[in-house]
Amino acid sequence: MAARCRLAARFHGVHGTNVRLDASRTRATRVESFANGLCFSQEPLAPGQIFLVEIEEKELGWCGHLRVGLTALDPQSLEVVPEYSLPDLVNMGDTWVFAITRSHNRVTVDGDEELAWARSAPWEPFLLIEQVRIPRDTLVGRSRPGRYSHILDDLYKMNVLPATARRSRIGVLYTPQPDGTADMHIIINGEDMGPSARRLPTARPLYAVVDVFASTKSVRVIPVEYGFPSLQTLCRLVIQKHVVHRLAIDGLDLPPPLKSFCKHE
Helix, strand or coil, X not given: CHXXXXXXXXXXXXCCCCEEECCCCCEEEECCCCCCCEEEECCCCCCCCCEEEEEEEECCCCCCCCEEEEECCCXXXXXXXXXCHHHHHHHCCCEEEEECCCCCCCCEECCCEECHHHHCCCCCCEEEECCEEEEHHHHCCCCCCCCCHHHHHHHHHHCCCCCCCCCCEEEEEEEECCCCEEEEEEEECCEEEEEEEEEEECCCCCEEEEECCCCEEEEXXXXXXXXXXXXXXXXXXXXXXXXXXXXXXXXXXXCHHHHXXXXXX
């Protein structure tokens, strides 16, 4: 899966007319209006592979937020990229999109009971979704370095900030089921919201859908490590464990790239 993760960890060259991608195709910005912000993953996702983005910029004055999901439509085959993911892209068929809100993003049973997987402990090092195991550290949003960043980081870890806040990390993946279909899961700051769509076909490739809609102005793709964490990630965890907050990292005798990684990623 590792090779496909690297390929999918950027946006497709086909996107909405108001989207501008950076040179690496890992950051998507809606440059005008509130719509025509549709983006797709460069490659189809593998089973259990998450496509994770971080909200970089917000824009006041619009009603609505980021939308994410999956589609069996090949972006390259679209004659015109729809203006909206909901309802336009969904109405084209074989597409499942979830509108992120400030709260109430968890799937419920009988209208009020949270599912068991939505209550997994935020301090556990791995997020477990059926047979999928993802290091939680990368999935959780991180504040910009500042005097109170250590407090904000704890709020991200507990997932008590609005899901639509800047620096929140939101991802989508699918898990195969015994009947040959798949469930779509939305992940917000390391917490599984439950299966937001069921019985997705697995016979066709499934691309991630990211709609940079309304108050969400810019997002960037966050690469996710599977299996054992890299040496760089392990170094960051040890360093962060021994500092009060990330501003203290500036005073450490470390290479500048490692300081930046510890403070910002």
